[in-house]
Amino acid sequence: MSWILVGAADALEAEDVMRFDHGGRTFAIYRSPSDAYFATDGLCTHEQVHLADGLVMDHIIECPKHNGRFDYRTGEAKGAPVCVNLKTYPVKLEAGRIMIELDD
Amino acid sequence: MAAAAPLVIVGAGQAGGRAALTLRAEGYRGAILLLGEEPDPPYERPPLSKGFLTGERSLASFTFATTEALAEAGIDFRPGCRVLAIDRPAKQLRLADGGAIAYAKLLLATGRAARPLPGAQADEPRIFCLRTRADADQLRAALRPGARLAILGGGFIGLEVAASAMALGCAVTVIELAPALLSRCVPAPLAAILAARHQAAGVRILLGTGLQAVMATEQGLSLDLGGGRRLEADALLVGIGAVPRAELAVAAGLATDQGILVDARLQTSDPDIFAAGDVCALPDPSGNGHVRLEAWQNADRQGALAARNLLGAGLSYVELPWFWSDQYELTLQIAGWPARAARTVTRAIAADACILFHLDEQGRVLGAGGVGPAGLGRDLRLAQLMIERAARPDPAAVADPTRGLKTLLR
Incomplete structure (x- = not known):
């Protein structure tokens, strides 16, 4: 496991999401309405659409294509058309920068 | 003492499958029968014209209630089961295999069938429709690289298949009687963007064109487009809409009008029978007539609501209509x-x-x-x-x- 630099914390607005690619994988990074940061796998478990194109409302990320909904804090799928949970990753802020912890 | 009659769901598509799962999720402990005509357990239909056709997605990836999951939930799922009639006074279903099933309450989720080509040779193996997994398997076998695919109907099925067939290397021609694609339910500026995308991909689009006749030859199909125009094709997909499968309801004397008429709670004219999904016609919230929604979201949400109402919840269907189509x-x-x-x-x-x-x-x-x-x-x-x-x-x-x-x- 190691901590990977994502970018500046203020590059992401509150209640928003952005894409982060690393090591041939893709992730979605979230900033909640209360300025907490979270990370999940980038692609929706329903049809492999990138969640960074989706809408963040409170603690829910909605897939842009078919409205699959997940709680991005836990990865929990919130009902059809998604039933497979998203994988989540630990996130921390260090000197104003977002770091996520990934398997090596 | 005889066991209480089960809750019975006829149709194991999106609405029927969702209803069965919802009954258990709501805590119902009694017997549930889910009767499906197709051999497969409940799956989502949207990928049939897209990822499943191109081979990118497997049936398992969009099966939302596997045989194992249904068994684990104690749902008696019977694939390949055709219902012949509803005997309302006896509260029984008569099955094609000669059996009979009693029901306490019944949900009709029989969906729709692809509208057939008028006067077409039903046994012509190069004319296809697309509604079920089996239809998609047959169509996919015809979509070899270089194959000439003619598509009758520039609606959702036609255009989604056009995009998939282009990805598979087919030569695609769309034949549409109206002066524009998707004119029935998509505003013109949006349809124009999709039409331009299809043309950029190399799809030939023939608007204002009908299909007069199909002649089958050894070489393929020869389509008479009127005015002396002919189109040679290796396969023809007929995508001219879908008709509600309301036969059982009609024969049983339930109120129907291009679909099974239900109230806002999805109850039919028989209080022990509900209907959900593509087959039903719901009161228009504006108070005028009925709406007939044909979309994944509608089938899914109505299936869930009908299940709650089978259990007596008495809820009204208030979901906002919403549908999607993915092309390229x-x-x-x-x-x-x-x-x-x-x-x-x-x-x-x-x-x-x-x-x-x-x-x-x-x-x-x-x-x-x-x-x-x-x-x-x-x-x-x-x-x-x-x-x-x-x-x-x-x-x-x-x-x-x-x-x-x-x-x-x-």
């Missing part, structure tokens, strides 16, 4: 009630991306539709929220693609 990298989504609007505001984002907001006299958003790359989905979802909240955004701001829609929601 573009997604089309339409939500709400665009037809009721007094005016339309256009948010022109790019050559291949546009959202229309349909407003009522007071400026409330009644409906919205858009087409564009996947990233447009975020704005389309915000548009849906505007409809749900009866928001009255500043039309000039909505029309300005540099103004974020999220700020307009608040």
Whole structure:
């Protein structure tokens, strides 16, 4: 496991999401309405659409294509058309920068 | 003492499958029978014309209630089961295999069938329709690289298959009687973006063109397009709509009108029988007539609601209509009630991306539709929220693609 630099914390607005690619994988990074940061796998478990194109409302990320909904804090799928949970990753802020912890 | 009769669901598609799962999720402990004509357990139909046809997705990836999951939930799932008749006085179903099943309450989720080509040779193996997994398997076998595919009907099925067939290396011609593609339920500016994308991909589109006759030869199919025009093809997909499978309801004397008539709680004219999904006709919330929604979301949500009402919840169906179509990298989504609007505001984002907001006299958003790359989905979802909240955004701001829609929601 190691901590990977994502970018500046203020590059992401509150209640928003952005894409982060690393090591041939893709992730979605979230900033909640209360300025907490979270990370999940980038692609929706329903049809492999990138969640960074989706809408963040409170603690829910909605897939842009078919409205699959997940709680991005836990990865929990919130009902059809998604039933497979998203994988989540630990996130921390260090000197104003977002770091996520990934398997090596 | 005899066991209580089960809750019986006829049709194991999106609505029927969702209903069965919901009955258990709601805590119902009694017997549930799920009768499906197809051999497969409940799966989502949208991938049939897209990822399943191109081979990118397996049936397992969009089966939402596996045989194992149904068994584990104690749902008695019977595939390949055809119901012949409903005996309402006896509260029994008669089956094609000669059996009979008693029901305590019944849910009809029989869906729709592809509308057949009038006068077509039913046994011609090069003429296809697309409704089921088996249909998709047959069509896929015909979509070899270089194959000439003719598609009758420039609607959703026709255009989604056109995009998939182009990806598979086929030569595709779409034949559409109307002067534009998708003219039945997509606003012209959105349909035009999709039409341009198909043309850029190399799909030949023949508008204002009907199919007069099909001649089968050893070499293939020869299509008579009228006016001396002919089109040679290796395969013909007929995508001219779908008809509700209301035969059982009609024969049983339930109220029907191009679908099974239900009230807002999805109850038919028999209080022990409910209907959900593509087969049913729901009272229009405006109070005028009925609406017949044919979409994944409608089938899924109605299936869930019907299950609750089978258990006596007495809930009304109030979901906002919403459907999508994915073609190439573009997604089309339409939500709400665009037809009721007094005016339309256009948010022109790019050559291949546009959202229309349909407003009522007071400026409330009644409906919205858009087409564009996947990233447009975020704005389309915000548009849906505007409809749900009866928001009255500043039309000039909505029309300005540099103004974020999220700020307009608040």
